[in-house]
Amino acid sequence: MLEAIRPLAWDSEFLGFLVGRMHGTQVARQELEQLLAVAHQQGYRLLYYSVAPDDDESEASASALGLLLADRKATFxxxxxxxxxxxxxxxxxxxxxxxxxxxxxxxxxxxxxxxxxxxxxxxxxxxxxxxxxxxxxxxxxxxxxxxxxxxxxxxxxxxxxxxxxxxxxxxxxxxxxxxxxxxxxxxxxxxxxxxxxxxxxxxxxxxxxxxxxxxxxxxxxxxxxxxxxxxxxxxxxxxxxxx
Structure with a gap:
């Protein structure tokens, strides 16, 4: 299930366009497509989408839509x-x-x-x-x-x-x-x-x-x-x- 998109004020101001962050677990492809359509209507140009590496369903949905895996963040x-x-x-x-x-x-x-x-x-x-x-x-x-x-x-x-x-x-x-x-x-x-x-x-x-x-x-x-x-x-x- 996807959470609501959270707008990122600093990123939006720095980049010059609307940026947001979203997170979800067990996200099906259709659900992800629907939220991205809503985000587009709201004027977002870039979203950071956080997925746990062991969340196979969310990973598969992101891959099916051709999303760019930009970072595998490691916290030590x-x-x-x-x-x-x-x-x-x-x-x-x-x-x-x-x-x-x-x-x-x-x-x-x-x-x-x-x-x-x-x-x-x-x-x-x-x-x-x-x-x-x-x-x-x-x-x-x-x-x-x-x-x-x-x-x-x-x-x-x-x-x-x-x-x-x-x-x-x-x-x-x-x-x-x-x-x-x-x-x-x-x-x-x-x-x-x-x-x-x-x-x-x-x-x-x-x-x-x-x-x-x-x-x-x-x-x-x-x-x-x-x-x-x-x-x-x-x-x-x-x-x-x-x-």
Whole structure:
């Protein structure tokens, strides 16, 4: 059964057309066709359709209608169950001003982004989105803190951290929004050090868990998080429905 379409104000404003999200379980093809017809009449141009990977009927309906599987979202979590050194690794510092190298790292972090891989988006959409994301994060609007890793004078790694909810509560966590290491200096444990800093910050803020969302197709990222002690909590298939 499909739930009602939820309009997405931020996405609609950013993309310049009406965007919504829908979710359902055991959705038959006819039911999906009917809702998409209603959405089209209401002026929607793009819907994000979330399906559980083990929901065979909904998956079959989406496939029969030729919907684009834009992302297989993987949520990894890690409990912080030991005392962490309160000092950041020496190469890692908070950043409060945007720069071209910080933007470049943010763009690298989205190599597997659905906004990059879906050919229906206008050219430059992915770049505009990730630039806006990191600008808002550095400004404190989308993240509580952005940490960067410096090697000599160059910024070659970054991580953005957002507590969810704003105040610690049972099962609350610090969400990693963007994590990137420059391709030229990977395999030097920079990503590991950024996660050390994330654990330090989370514990200092009173949170006992880290969470990060990536893509199953980004196999290197998935292996990295598993190696760092995260476990896979949830997988979500996200279709883009263009109307």
């Amino acid at each position: 979590v890690q409990d912080i169950d030991c005392e962490i050194d309160t000092l950041l690794p020496p190469a890692i510092k908070p950043v409060s001003t945007i720069s071209t190298d910080v933007i470049a790292l943010a763009l690298q972090s989205g190599a597997f982004s659905r906004f990059r891989r879906d050919p229906h988006f206008a050219a430059g959409t992915y770049e505009r989105l990730y630039t806006h994301w990191i600008e808002q994060s550095v400004a404190g609007e989308r993240a509580r803190e952005v940490l960067v890793y410096r090697q000599a004078a160059a910024v070659c790694g970054l991580i953005t951290l957002s507590p969810l909810p704003a105040a610690p509560a049972p099962n609350s966590c610090v969400s990693i929004g963007l994590l990137a290491v420059d391709a030229k200096v990977r395999r030097q444990s920079i990503g590991t050090q950024l996660l050390v800093a994330a654990r330090q910050r989370a514990q200092a803020w009173g949170y006992g868990r880290l969470r990060v969302v990536t893509q199953l197709d980004n196999e290197a990222a998935c292996r990295f998080y598993e190696h760092e002690g995260f476990h896979l909590e949830q997988v979500e298939h996200l279709y883009h429905v263009w109307l």
